[in-house]
Amino acid sequence: MTPEEFRQLGHKLVDWVADYRAHIEDFPVMSQVAPGDIKSKLPKHPPERGESLDNALNEIAPLILPGITHWNHPSFFAYFPSNAMLPSVLGDLLCAGLGAQGMSWQTSPAATELEEVVMDWLRQMTGLSENFTGTIHDTASTATFCSLLCARERSTNYSQNRGGFHADAPFVVYCSEQAHSSVLKAAMLAGFGREHLRSIDTDENHALRLDLLEAAIKQDLERGLRPAALVASVGTTNSTAFDPVAGMAQLARKYQLWLHVDAAMAGVAMILPEYRALWEGVEAADSIVMNPHKWLGAGSDLSAYFVRDPQHLIRVMSTNPAYLQTGHDTEVKNFRDWGIPLGRRFRSLKLWFLIRDEGVEGIRARLRRDLDNARFFETLVDAAPDWEKLAPVQLQTICIRHKRAGMSEPELAVHNLRIATTLNSSGKAYLTPSVLKGKQILRVSIGCHTTERSHVEALWRELRAIVAL
């Protein structure tokens, strides 16, 4: 493909994306295809001969689009907002067009230095002190895994540089029973073992109970185990509950534990000063992860990972073979040593574009709009006697279920799962059913960049229509 052919096809594809976004409400939010539908329409074997990509562009609508669940649809209330806002789409296009590798400073200094600048912007925006330095990871799962690896190595005085992780006394990781599954995954992959992850019970707001945490730590110490790390959830997946970070920080200090703050969802809420009390104590963290590719809108994948001691991270993640050494290594950051992958895309471009386009002021206004919409939805639920709210609305997630007189818990579960299935299959809106402390819930996560009050109202109408059937 020549640059001229690219120009022509690129214009066509930009138009396609613009039209897609302009008409996104015409599509069912959740894809309605059955397993195998998409695959069955694609050739089993690769084409021997090349062809004009015009053909492929023409096939996006009939072949690919039916299999898309539209995360940027205004009636997307599932999982979490994964906003790929249009400025970030431009940033991704530039990233791909430049095709630069940011593994080392020398392999594209701009990739390293813009990442430093933009991560520092985000640090300032969320009110973190200069004690933290940021870098971009793909996802919070990976960042949390890195944190537990760092905790493991700090606790074992860098066992990976010697005989590896096979201590005579096991190390223990603590989080709330509402913590994201990535914490369990990270603890298992880091070698701690499922038996050494303590899932601490939560209070009525679904936040970790400090008394039980300290009791568990003490018990483990008495049994000869070695507490190693705490993971605080700042915005749990189920209900956006906030663990008591300040209290956990005190325990981390007292027992010399690594403190990782998983703020994947709610970290960017701290761009609003009035929400910062929700993670009070965060300054004592050893590591923090938040996902600008969620609510903030920077487009997947862009997870912001902040650490207090980059030298420790580098010591855990760095190898330094001859073919990667360059003349400036002592003066610059080589981000290949700040995470697992060696190769790195120029991802900071999309966050740079996003922040410049909206400005911090514009971002604040958008987040506050979503929070207002969440409170509005909450009032609708509160006013409806047959609907129940199962968690306080602290941010933009509302956990509800519909009740009918005389229904047992198992019947309520079936009933609410059916509501979710009916709604999602209708294509009119999309939400995630989940289980919160044994109760089947419907999670309404508000925060798609295209969602306005009218879409929230429509969701409520749909839910009520389904239960009225």
Next chain:
Amino acid sequence: MTPEEFRQLGHKLVDWVADYRAHIEDFPVMSQVAPGDIKSKLPKHPPERGESLDNALNEIAPLILPGITHWNHPSFFAYFPSNAMLPSVLGDLLCAGLGAQGMSWQTSPAATELEEVVMDWLRQMTGLSENFTGTIHDTASTATFCSLLCARERSTNYSQNRGGFHADAPFVVYCSEQAHSSVLKAAMLAGFGREHLRSIDTDENHALRLDLLEAAIKQDLERGLRPAALVASVGTTNSTAFDPVAGMAQLARKYQLWLHVDAAMAGVAMILPEYRALWEGVEAADSIVMNPHKWLGAGSDLSAYFVRDPQHLIRVMSTNPAYLQTGHDTEVKNFRDWGIPLGRRFRSLKLWFLIRDEGVEGIRARLRRDLDNARFFETLVDAAPDWEKLAPVQLQTICIRHKRAGMSEPELAVHNLRIATTLNSSGKAYLTPSVLKGKQILRVSIGCHTTERSHVEALWRELRAIVAL
């Protein structure tokens, strides 16, 4: 940003990328900026107010471009080809524009199913049997790490599900002393420990010596250690040497070891049937990684990870919380369980576009052109008495050094490092200095999609001009 604003800016940016690629030869290959140059021109604080992204687009050339090392420049001979070919740029644009999350099948069935189809195309293209199933990882570093985690869990009967990795007898991983640094990193992060990675010496072609490998395994067994995994390098980083995969497979069988094939660089060469002898025995591998984002041109990041037993991978990587369960989980692939990250971009689009644009025939012709260029460069070196070739040219990498009568080894090292620095600083071409078995070498890696015979000739002229100074 409205879709209409995006349309306008998108057209402008597509034009910018087309112009950049059309005039890429006007730029110095390696960025010529000093540490801090880029950062110093960027605002220290985020903008409070939003602005038109027109400003940002106008700033790419003056602010960002000087800090770009141009990996798609035809005189890029450094590291490895990291081709971001223009069809893949369109694929990335579509990926960003759709903004779909491919973590689970339901969250965008097309993302899962196109990935299945395109990975199967690649499997067929490289001559792998149907015993392998592919998925996309970000980088080979991550894929190799996953393999060693899988090896660890197979060897310990899933210790991560119990008390974790702290066996009373250590487990050992083997690779060649020419293996990529990511193998050491993976072994350390997986908890094996630096002391339990055996770097086996290589033969005169820089390939792992089977006799030494078996001797090391036997010695470890005698000492009471537990051999766990072999990593075969198919195309080493320094010299693109090929480890004896078939022999390693025999040892893997004999001693019940995990066999991971790191074909990050050379795997896609197997699209040429005449090169498949170089990884004979690969069918016995437990896992294989190759990087379509390198020579093949799919744009970073797109690493293809093939496994023999997906159920084992899933058992190691899967957690299954309520909020991720969907109605079709038993019938579909949920690629979140095939690697470390939960969130997943729709990366298969760019490989789909690339293969359709070039066709397998076109890809073969391009790879063969590069291989011809490498052989041509080799003949130039062979004919020059003051230049020395330090490794056989088995693929597209040529390892050379310049010799001057009477120079000691340390003087030769300084001399050749100076040649590299002079060349790279000139901006006329870019190659990687490295150290191969104690000797300072200049690595010439041929395979940028824009590189023609004339650029290889020009590189040779430059190198000779530098030594004639």
